[in-house]
Amino acid sequence: MDSARNKCVLLTGGAGYVGSHTIIPLIESGYEVVVLDNLSNACKGDNGQNPIPITQVEKLVNKQVIFYDVDLLDYNSLSKVFDKHLFCCVIHFAGLKAVGESCINPLTYYRVNVSGSINLFQVMKEHNVKQLVFSSSSTVYGEPQFLPITESHPVGQNLLNGYAKSKYYIEGILQDLCNSDKEWFVIILRYFNPVGAHPSGTLGEDPTGVPNNLMPYVAQVAIGNRPYLNVFGNDYNTIDGTGVRDYLHVMDLVDGHVSALKKILNSDEHGAVAINLGTGKGYSVLQVIEMFSQISGRKIDFHIVDRRSGDCASSYCDASFAKKYLGWEAKRTLKEMCEDTWRWQSLYPQGFSTKK
Amino acid sequence: MDSARNKCVLLTGGAGYVGSHTIIPLIESGYEVVVLDNLSNACKGDNGQNPIPITQVEKLVNKQVIFYDVDLLDYNSLSKVFDKHLFCCVIHFAGLKAVGESCINPLTYYRVNVSGSINLFQVMKEHNVKQLVFSSSSTVYGEPQFLPITESHPVGQNLLNGYAKSKYYIEGILQDLCNSDKEWFVIILRYFNPVGAHPSGTLGEDPTGVPNNLMPYVAQVAIGNRPYLNVFGNDYNTIDGTGVRDYLHVMDLVDGHVSALKKILNSDEHGAVAINLGTGKGYSVLQVIEMFSQISGRKIDFHIVDRRSGDCASSYCDASFAKKYLGWEAKRTLKEMCEDTWRWQSLYPQGFSTKK
Numbered sequence: 135m136d137s138a139r140n141k142c143v144l145l146t147g148g149a150g151y152v153g154s155h156t157i158i159p160l161i162e163s164g165y166e167v168v169v170l171d172n173l174s175n176a177c178k179g180d181n182g183q184n185p186i187p188i189t190q191v192e193k194l195v196n197k198q199v200i201f202y203d204v205d206l207l208d209y210n211s212l213s214k215v216f217d218k219h220l221f222c223c224v225i226h227f228a229g230l231k232a233v234g235e236s237c238i239n240p241l242t243y244y245r246v247n248v249s250g251s252i253n254l255f256q257v258m259k260e261h262n263v264k265q266l267v268f269s270s271s272s273t274v275y276g277e278p279q280f281l282p283i284t285e286s287h288p289v290g291q292n293l294l295n296g297y298a299k300s301k302y303y304i305e306g307i308l309q310d311l312c313n314s315d316k317e318w319f320v321i322i323l324r325y326f327n328p329v330g331a332h333p334s335g336t337l338g339e340d341p342t343g344v345p346n347n348l349m350p351y352v353a354q355v356a357i358g359n360r361p362y363l364n365v366f367g368n369d370y371n372t373i374d375g376t377g378v379r380d381y382l383h384v385m386d387l388v389d390g391h392v393s394a395l396k397k398i399l400n401s402d403e404h405g406a407v408a409i410n411l412g413t414g415k416g417y418s419v420l421q422v423i424e425m426f427s428q429i430s431g432r433k434i435d436f437h438i439v440d441r442r443s444g445d446c447a448s449s450y451c452d453a454s455f456a457k458k459y460l461g462w463e464a465k466r467t468l469k470e471m472c473e474d475t476w477r478w479q480s481l482y483p484q485g486f487s488t489k490k
Numbered sequence: 491m492d493s494a495r496n497k498c499v500l501l502t503g504g505a506g507y508v509g510s511h512t513i514i515p516l517i518e519s520g521y522e523v524v525v526l527d528n529l530s531n532a533c534k535g536d537n538g539q540n541p542i543p544i545t546q547v548e549k550l551v552n553k554q555v556i557f558y559d560v561d562l563l564d565y566n567s568l569s570k571v572f573d574k575h576l577f578c579c580v581i582h583f584a585g586l587k588a589v590g591e592s593c594i595n596p597l598t599y600y601r602v603n604v605s606g607s608i609n610l611f612q613v614m615k616e617h618n619v620k621q622l623v624f625s626s627s628s629t630v631y632g633e634p635q636f637l638p639i640t641e642s643h644p645v646g647q648n649l650l651n652g653y654a655k656s657k658y659y660i661e662g663i664l665q666d667l668c669n670s671d672k673e674w675f676v677i678i679l680r681y682f683n684p685v686g687a688h689p690s691g692t693l694g695e696d697p698t699g700v701p702n703n704l705m706p707y708v709a710q711v712a713i714g715n716r717p718y719l720n721v722f723g724n725d726y727n728t729i730d731g732t733g734v735r736d737y738l739h740v741m742d743l744v745d746g747h748v749s750a751l752k753k754i755l756n757s758d759e760h761g762a763v764a765i766n767l768g769t770g771k772g773y774s775v776l777q778v779i780e781m782f783s784q785i786s787g788r789k790i791d792f793h794i795v796d797r798r799s800g801d802c803a804s805s806y807c808d809a810s811f812a813k814k815y816l817g818w819e820a821k822r823t824l825k826e827m828c829e830d831t832w833r834w835q836s837l838y839p840q841g842f843s844t845k846k
Binding site: 236237238239240241244245248249252253255256259290295296299303306307310311313314 | 592593596597600609646651655659
């Protein structure tokens with residue numbers, strides 16, 4: 135098959151938060167999408183139907199998506215998916231992502247994230263699929279040594295949790311892989327803090343159990359699922375003492391993936407390139423709460439509690455390389471992040487399992 | 491079973507160079523030894539017999555050793571070994587170790603070393619075996635920033651090959667594992683350059699193909715298997731311009747493992763402790779060749795060629811922590827390293843496959 139005509143993309147973890155949202159612009163851009171997910175952290179479908187996030191996407195794009203319930207640790211099943219389809223590229227979202235949990239069960243994180251990725255890369259190599267977009271994380275930078283964080287900021291130093299280390303290790307493995315075989319072209323996307331939801335309100339982040347991240351927690355307080363939220367420290371050296379982060383609308387983030395994919399398919403470059411995906415702008419916890427309260431018209435109670443170990447005062451990126459290299463930049467504002475989160479939370483107060 | 495009475499130790503990679511030598515002092519100290527090896531790099535036995543290094547050990551100690559042909563990547567088979575035996579500790583030697591090869595096939599190195607180790611640790615956890623001695627490497631230090639290298643020397647910076655990175659990653663995983671569960675006690679042994687052989691001459695290093703390391707190469711030139719050796723650079727800032735390394739007799743190295751095991755079994759400590767194993771003394775390539783030539787009475791031809799990328803001028807350890815913490819120090823001289831290598835090479839010019 136002529137690779138220029140082959141527009142079939144594999145999304146590992148494609149039933150997850152960022153993965154499922156990414157399907158939409160991919161299909162709108164004319165790609166065929168195959169999704170692989172072990173559903174360890176996604177809502178299963180009824181009676182053999184596709185998982186709910188996928189069926190929601192199918193409704194939005196009015197097209198069926200091929201889905202495989204396969205675990206990256208299952209080498210043979212993974213290999214069979216590559217036997218069936220000729221992929222032009224893999225976008226590798228699959229992985230566990232709860233920082234706190236990774237400190238409690240590090241082996242699980244290393245097994246799923248690192249061993250799973252090694253399996254994937256091996257199967258890709260065996261099938262001569264050597265083009266990859268990898269979901270990394272700003273946590274590989276550890277505590278920022280300078281702001282804004284550029285891609286040349288040191289990585290891997292004093293990483294305090296298994297999640298960050300697992301992403302750092304996978305990046306290192308990809309670097310070695312690209313050094314060993316010049317046919318590979320890998321774009322490593324270092325996400326800052328993805329939030330928000332599809333503007334339809336029918337697709338969004340659906341954390342299992344207690345949310346690990348600020349925005350879904352705030353949304354659950356606003357909707358009345360939780361009485362209040364804890365704010366971890368208000369004595370940081372920031373605008374109001376609370377932690378400042380670079381929040382990024384998920385629809386901007388997924389556009390960044392499409393840009394990365396196009397770069398990979400339309401250039402002759404090789405090697406591994408790491409790129410920050412963020413807005414380049416930081417907002418404090420209190421600013422997010424305030425904006426969410428305005429948008430939702432709800433009072434959002436919070437308690438100031440002790441700092442959480444491993445948290446830094448401020449983290450936000452220099453996003454200029456993404457603009458230069460991919461022609462991508464984030465366009466959506468904090469207001470839109472809150473509006474779209476609130477629409478999703480209002481329509482689906484219990485996430486995908488909400489009875490309609 | 492009372493763990494104080496349980497003296498059964500699992501050796502992963504126990505048919506390899508360091509692993510097989512370690513069996514001897516363990517059995518002499520009254521331990522029961524179970525060996526697990528996938529024989530990817532060791533001499534298989536005839537007709538269902540134990541692999542040759544193991545049968546050689548059995549002759550030396552006059553005792554049978556339980557052996558399993560199991561790959562660490564085969565989770566179920568590995569788990570069954572733990573179902574059958576109650577181990578007081580695991581000594582984890584298994585892993586690929588050719589630096590050059592790890593640059594050509596990094597995925598294989600990460601799969602075997604990292605994913606294999608993660609599987610092992612998971613199976614250990616499930617069987618409540620939380621005591622481990624791990625074979626790490628001085629390569630985790632990268633290019634030395636100061637000499638002698640202490641255990642507090644930075645690790646993981648600018649590591650140039652997949653072998654070193656795989657060891658560094660496994661150390662990181664072990665640190666997280668010990669942080670997450672205070673029942674674990676892990677001693678990480680950072681080997682400098684193990685050389686030599688058992689003084690009987692019946693057991694030694696048997697590299698497949700072209701030797702990666704200096705001493706076996708020198709021995710093969712001395713015996714006439716190879717015409718000459720390449721010396722990679724003679725313009726380093728060292729005593730004679732050639733690279734200086736901390737060579738360590740394998741029988742000293744294996745004594746270090748017994749000391750580590752005893753420490754683990756006889757103390758109430760927990761956590762992960764990294765320890766250098768070396769003599770603390772460096773010898774140049776030319777000094778090793780000269781000594782080997784004297785001992786063997788053979789002329790050893792060599793060609794000076796360009797430096798090899800990734801090599802540093804000098805590397806030798808501060809071995810004082812091993813003495814303080816384990817009561818261990820290397821006792822054997824460079825002369826003994828050469829004598830024992832030469833005895834093994836003379837008796838087994840083709841390694842274990844030598845027809846007797």
